[in-house]
Amino acid sequence: MLKAVVTDVDGTITDSRRRISTAAIECIRTLVDGGIEVVIASGNTVCFMDGLCKMIGTNGTIIGENGGVYRRTFDGTLRIAGDQTVCREAFDTLAAHFSEQSVTLELYSPDYRFADVAFARNVDPDEVREVVREHRHPVRVLDTGFAIHLQALGVNKGTALSELVGLMGLAPAEVMAVGDSENDIEMIRTAGIGVAVANSTGATRAAADYVSEKKYGDGFVEAVKMYYADFCSR
The missing domain is CATH 3.40.50.1000 (HAD superfamily/HAD-like)
Incomplete structure (x- = not known):
């Protein structure tokens, strides 16, 4: 039931x-x-x-x-449940990558999140996945259609x-x-x-x-x- x-x-x-x-x-x-x-x-x-x-x-x-x-x-x-530290490290890598393209990543509610990192969907989610794929602490990239989220694996x-x-x-x-x-x-x-x-x-x-x-x-x-x-x- x-x-x-x-x-x-x-x-x-x-x-x-x-x-x-x-x-x-x-x-x-x-x-x-x-x-x-x-x-x-x-x-x-x-x-x-x-x-x-x-x-x-x-x-x-x-x-x-x-x-x-x-x-x-x-x-x-x-x-x-999540580990925000690895998400922030991955975000820093992404921010550096996209800054070379003169694109600034806008964080969403960074002071109110405890586990993941979310940012504006003004870049290609597939490119985000490619950049973080080789990151020393892999993270999951989620495209919700409204934002891009970085989450600890599992x-x-x-x-x-x-x-x-x-x-x-x-x-x-x-x-x-x-x-x-x-x-x-x-x-x-x-x-x-x-x-x-x-x-x-x-x-x-x-x-x-x-x-x-x-x-x-x-x-x-x-x-x-x-x-x-x-x-x-x-």
């Missing part, structure tokens, strides 16, 4: 313009009110996600920084979910995960039911148990209605 939902934010419970889907939020609140815990999973910072959880109405259980951090409820201890939303469900007293098989991007693939594979909304990348769709017919937040609602019919009327 499914007892929790973990969902990505951008592209999953938003629309194409990154506006939060009101239908998705109503659906989440119905789940929460029915005793189904909803976990917000994102590449965003903890402070951003705290505000989002408050506004949506969840209990603050999160996976942040693409799995680099996670926490059980607002009152829980923030667990840091850290992702799936590994965070595996740890987090233990704190929730659940098993991965009791969770449905919904996403749209490459940084959601491991999370989708880890969960008992993995869902890709219709606007997902091809690799994300291939990893999912179910691909919604609808896009963005409407696709999230579609999946919840399918697997949690008792909580969201058809």
Whole structure:
């Protein structure tokens, strides 16, 4: 039996313009009110996600920084899984490389990140991967479509979910995960039911148990209605 939902934010419970889907939020609140815990999973910072959880109405259980951090409820201890030191070293290498092309890399929220490094998507992600491939401390390069992230190897939303469900007293098989991007693939594979909304990348769709017919937040609602019919009327 499914007892929790973990969902990505951008592209999953938003629309194409990154506006939060009101239908998705109503659906989440119905789940929460029915005793189904909803976990917000994102590449965003903890402070951003705290505000989002408050506004949506969840209990603050999160996976942040693409799995680099996670926490059980607002009152829980923030667990840091990633190693930001290696990410910063890789970023310095990238900054030096692109400066030779007269390109400056813009860090996103450097004072509020604990595990990864994120910067503006004003360079080719494939070139970023090529530059860091030979770095003395290899890192993973994630292109979310909104930013480029550097993450320690072996850290992702799936590994965070595996740890987090233990704190929730659940098993991965009791969770449905919904996403749209490459940084959601491991999370989708880890969960008992993995869902890709219709606007997902091809690799994300291939990893999912179910691909919604609808896009963005409407696709999230579609999946919840399918697997949690008792909580969201058809």
